Amino acid sequence: xxxxxxxxxxxxLPQTNCGECGxxxxxxFASKLIxxxxxxxxxxxxxxxxxxxxxxxxxxxxxAPEIRQVTIGVGEKAVNIGGDDVLYRHKLTFFxxxxxxxxxxxxxxxxxxxxxxxxxxxxxxxxxxxxxxxDGVAIKATSxxxxxxxxAVKKVAEIGLPMIFCSFNPAxxxxxxxxxxxxNPLLYAANKDNWKEVGELxxxxxxxxxxxxxxDLDALKTLAKxxxxxxxxxxxxxxxxxxxxxxxxxxxxxxxxxxxxxxMGDTEIAYPIMALPLTxxxxxxxxxxxxxxxxxxxxxxxTIRYGDxxxxxxxxxxxALPEMHLAETIYTDPRTPVSVxxxxxxxxxxxKDSPVFFTTNFALTYYTVESDISANGIVCWxxxxxxxxxxxxxxxxxxxxxxxxxxxxxxxxxxxxxxxTNHHTLIIPGLSARLQGDLEDTLxxxxxxxxxxxxxxxxxxxxxxxxxQ
Amino acid sequence: MAKKMKLSEITNMFGGMNVEALEGVTIEGDIEIxxxxxxxxxxxxxxxALGQESAVLAQHxxxxxxxxxxxxxxxxxAAAPAIAPALAAPKLKDLIPAKxxxxxxxxxxxxxxxxxxxxTSADGGSRGKQVMLGGEKALPFYFDAPxxxxxxxxxxxxxxxxxxxxAVKQNYDEVMDSPGEWAKKNVEKFNADMITIHxxxxxxLIKDTSPKDAAKTVEEVLQxxxxxxxxxxxxxxxxxxxxxxxxxxxxEGERCLxxxxxxxxxxxxxxxxxxxxxxxxxxxxxxDMNAQKELNRKLMKQCKVPRDRIIMDPTTAALGYGLDYAxxxxxxxxxxxxxGDDELTFPMSSGxxxxxxxxxxxxxxxxxxxxxxxxxxxxxxxxxxxVTGLSLALAGNDLFMMMHPTSVAVLKQITQTLFxxxxxxxxxxxxxxxxxx
Numbered sequence: 037x038x039x040x041x042x043x044x045x046x047x048x049l050p051q052t053n054c055g056e057c058g059x060x061x062x063x064x065f066a067s068k069l070i071x072x073x074x075x076x077x078x079x080x081x082x083x084x085x086x087x088x089x090x091x092x093x094x095x096x097x098x099x100a101p102e103i104r105q106v107t108i109g110v111g112e113k114a115v116n117i118g119g120d121d122v123l124y125r126h127k128l129t130f131f132x133x134x135x136x137x138x139x140x141x142x143x144x145x146x147x148x149x150x151x152x153x154x155x156x157x158x159x160x161x162x163x164x165x166x167x168x169x170x171d172g173v174a175i176k177a178t179s180x181x182x183x184x185x186x187x188a189v190k191k192v193a194e195i196g197l198p199m200i201f202c203s204f205n206p207a208x209x210x211x212x213x214x215x216x217x218x219x220n221p222l223l224y225a226a227n228k229d230n231w232k233e234v235g236e237l238x239x240x241x242x243x244x245x246x247x248x249x250x251x252d253l254d255a256l257k258t259l260a261k262x263x264x265x266x267x268x269x270x271x272x273x274x275x276x277x278x279x280x281x282x283x284x285x286x287x288x289x290x291x292x293x294x295x296x297x298x299x300m301g302d303t304e305i306a307y308p309i310m311a312l313p314l315t316x317x318x319x320x321x322x323x324x325x326x327x328x329x330x331x332x333x334x335x336x337x338x339t340i341r342y343g344d345x346x347x348x349x350x351x352x353x354x355x356a357l358p359e360m361h362l363a364e365t366i367y368t369d370p371r372t373p374v375s376v377x378x379x380x381x382x383x384x385x386x387x388k389d390s391p392v393f394f395t396t397n398f399a400l401t402y403y404t405v406e407s408d409i410s411a412n413g414i415v416c417w418x419x420x421x422x423x424x425x426x427x428x429x430x431x432x433x434x435x436x437x438x439x440x441x442x443x444x445x446x447x448x449x450x451x452x453x454x455x456x457t458n459h460h461t462l463i464i465p466g467l468s469a470r471l472q473g474d475l476e477d478t479l480x481x482x483x484x485x486x487x488x489x490x491x492x493x494x495x496x497x498x499x500x501x502x503x504x505q
Numbered sequence: 506m507a508k509k510m511k512l513s514e515i516t517n518m519f520g521g522m523n524v525e526a527l528e529g530v531t532i533e534g535d536i537e538i539x540x541x542x543x544x545x546x547x548x549x550x551x552x553x554a555l556g557q558e559s560a561v562l563a564q565h566x567x568x569x570x571x572x573x574x575x576x577x578x579x580x581x582x583a584a585a586p587a588i589a590p591a592l593a594a595p596k597l598k599d600l601i602p603a604k605x606x607x608x609x610x611x612x613x614x615x616x617x618x619x620x621x622x623x624x625t626s627a628d629g630g631s632r633g634k635q636v637m638l639g640g641e642k643a644l645p646f647y648f649d650a651p652x653x654x655x656x657x658x659x660x661x662x663x664x665x666x667x668x669x670x671x672a673v674k675q676n677y678d679e680v681m682d683s684p685g686e687w688a689k690k691n692v693e694k695f696n697a698d699m700i701t702i703h704x705x706x707x708x709x710l711i712k713d714t715s716p717k718d719a720a721k722t723v724e725e726v727l728q729x730x731x732x733x734x735x736x737x738x739x740x741x742x743x744x745x746x747x748x749x750x751x752x753x754x755x756x757e758g759e760r761c762l763x764x765x766x767x768x769x770x771x772x773x774x775x776x777x778x779x780x781x782x783x784x785x786x787x788x789x790x791x792x793d794m795n796a797q798k799e800l801n802r803k804l805m806k807q808c809k810v811p812r813d814r815i816i817m818d819p820t821t822a823a824l825g826y827g828l829d830y831a832x833x834x835x836x837x838x839x840x841x842x843x844x845g846d847d848e849l850t851f852p853m854s855s856g857x858x859x860x861x862x863x864x865x866x867x868x869x870x871x872x873x874x875x876x877x878x879x880x881x882x883x884x885x886x887x888x889x890x891x892v893t894g895l896s897l898a899l900a901g902n903d904l905f906m907m908m909h910p911t912s913v914a915v916l917k918q919i920t921q922t923l924f925x926x927x928x929x930x931x932x933x934x935x936x937x938x939x940x941x942x
Contacts, residue, residue: 253605281929297607353880411872
């Protein structure tokens with residue numbers, strides 16, 4: 037993004053304050069454009085009226101992220117990579133979390149290939165209200181045989197995940213493209229030897245392409261520039277990922293240098309970057325658990341430092357789970373705490389004798405409490421109090437969680453402790469113990485202090501429920 | 506396919522015919538190319554040349570074969586893009602040379618304070634070595650400026666048997682009743698740079714042992730090992746100042762790290778003990794940069810703690826349990842420090858063991874049916890601790906309080922690799938695609 041003030045974006049807007057975008061003023065809409073919570077297409081006059089066409093075009097150019105955004109795959113499972121504007125997530129947030137692609141070899145027997153691809157497609161882990169998933173399949177032309185590669189591509193394409201075609205042989209890549217023309221795969225890769233042929237393929241089939249130059253940033257930039265000038269826009273950079281020693285240190289520095297140059301305005305290298313943590317398997321580590329660990333370690337380094345897409349090998353949960361969680365960690369928006377909607381939730385089918393708990397609407401807190409309760413078969417009412425997505429301890433300290441807020445939440449949910457329960461009792465988080473007296477007065481009900489950690493709720497219930505009158 | 510045919514047979518078959526090429530024939534099967542008679546030696550250049558030649562030949566013959574009704578495939582056709590008719594005139598002609606260049610960050614002007622832990626005999630203590638933290642002028646491992654001191658790992662010891670995740674406990678079971686033996690094992694077997702002794706039995710709600718008992722435990726650990734040590738209280742804000750003061754007295758002259766001063770206890774007592782008995786102070790706050798500034802300021806201005814005795818712990822949340830906040834908080838603190846905020850220019854410490862609070866690190870399996878099987882927890886736990894620590898290492902953390910031996914080893918391996926201490930046989934990654942894993 038070439039501007040950072042709403043005032044500058046405002047210049048390009050109709051300035052009529054028509055409200056069609058849902059914001060009261062064009063200035064408010066301009067701030068949304070700057071923090072990238074709104075898009076120019078959300079402004080109907082700008083899009084529809086001819087007189088604004090030129091401004092729209094200019095605005096889109098100045099609002100474009102510094103790092104080009106590239107799409108791989110088609111349909112619902114397509115992924116976007118790149119699109120970042122800052123070097124540190126607290127400055128704005130990182131967009132498009134690191135995409136995790138797992139390798140399959142075209143040498144695999146058909147059944148084994150399908151099994152592995154299904155495993156990639158089906159892997160999931162519940163986290164704050166949704167599932168973390170793996171993103172795609174990197175098909176390696178281990179055979180270097182176009183027919184074999186095409187056959188593997190055909191099978192993988194049926195499963196529907198985005199694909200990376202991995203070969204330095206243009207004939208192999210072309211064979212893959214022929215059977216998956218409409219799947220928008222990422223071509224890996226053009227290098228100093230094959231760039232003409234691979235570049236032509238990218239142009240002909242209109243697919244994104246990786247340029248690759250191991251530990252040679254001049255060569256990498258040369259390739260990217262050459263491709264850009266020929267009309268290829270969707271470029272991904274592979275500076276090489278060396279798995280150990282000084283090589284790994286160099287790779288780390290290359291990632292930093294490329295992203296810094298891109299964010300600081302060198303458009304010729306402002307593309308998403310690919311990391312190859314699976315080179316860990318080439319580092320001579322004999323034990324597969326250790327090799328998986330090292331692959332996860334390399335993946336972690338490059339999730340944090342600017343790897344937009346990576347190719348990995350180990351599908352062991354101990355390798356994949358932390359990789360998925362870390363990508364989520366680095367790419368959640370630090371500007372807005374992750375939250376759930378405030379309100380009354382049911383765990384199981386609660387009735388008038390079921391206990392009533394509350395927690396905050398900070399997603400991590402809410403889902404931890406909810407899963408601790410439900411996993412232990414405790415049927416109850418669980419009120420999520422809207423604390424602007426802040427956890428219990430911090431919101432008590434910061435004043436976002438008060439007895440008035442809790443009462444308000446009960447009122448909004450239409451739940452009355454005295455009418456809707458037989459026990460007239462509320463169990464509050466241990467970390468909000470100091471609200472107990474105040475809450476008893478405000479709610480006119482009994483208030484019991486529960487444990488500090490929701491993991492101890494089952495033990496607490498066993499001892500304290502039903503409440504003695 | 507019924508019968509396979511070799512190129513030589515096709516050649517023979519067409520021997521007497523005057524056919525050059527056939528148009529409009531598609532190929533739908535495998536072509537076998539017989540490269541017999543090349544001799545035993547394998548010359549990659551020759552093979553490559555032959556490969557290209559064969560592909561063209563295969564294309565040619567495939568067309569002929571197709572004419573005679575033999576099933577042939579597109580594979581061969583794709584192998585010879587040079588003669589594929591679909592290609593338009595090439596747009597890519599020559600490389601456009603470009604030079605890569607990037608500037609260092611001009612705003613990073615301030616060096617992080619160097620803080621030593623541990624006094625050797627030369628400094629009036631009995632430690633075999635001193636640990637030095639800090640000194641960075643850039644984010645960790647960045648090319649902008651060399652990082653003078655590597656990351657350090659201190660392994661936990663508790664003054665009583667406590668509940669630990671199974672994967673952790675199995676490494677310590679036989680030493681858990683003796684803090685001295687425990688410390689020794691951490692150093693000798695698990696390569697700890699430092700030891701942290703946690704005096705948790707002093708908690709009134711646990712055993713309420715006396716500050717005097719705590720001091721004895723500290724003496725025991727100091728006797729058992731000669732690495733620098735950190736002394737942790739129980740976390741009870743009423744009792745910790747008293748316990749740490751007594752422990753500091755027992756460790757006089759050893760330059761230990763007193764953990765911790767915080768805003769919710771009488772930090773002045775701890776600071777005073779540090780100054781009186783020659784120790785460092787760990788300034789601990791909870792995920793809040795402004796609170797960290799406030800506490801550091803109070804330690805410096807109110808309590809007169811010199812800058813080279815302060816280390817910060819801005820709190821570690823585990824991967825999946827708030828690491829996003831911990832990571833960003835630490836990175837912001839380090840960036841502010843590098844840009845001159847002198848209330849934040851201190852080395853940082855992480856209670857990396859917090860990772861063991863994440864259920865993914867210790868639970869037998871997922872409590873949720875819809876999750877993919879989590880696999881053996883023995884392997885999940887250590888990597889959870891590694892990734893939690895590694896993330897913070899990249900955000901600017903200098904000292905790691907850890908527990909699992911594997912986690913310690915791997916975290917050291919990666920941080921020392923990025924630091925530039927690890928030499929490894931160079932790996933040729935050029936053929937990663939052709940390598941079977």
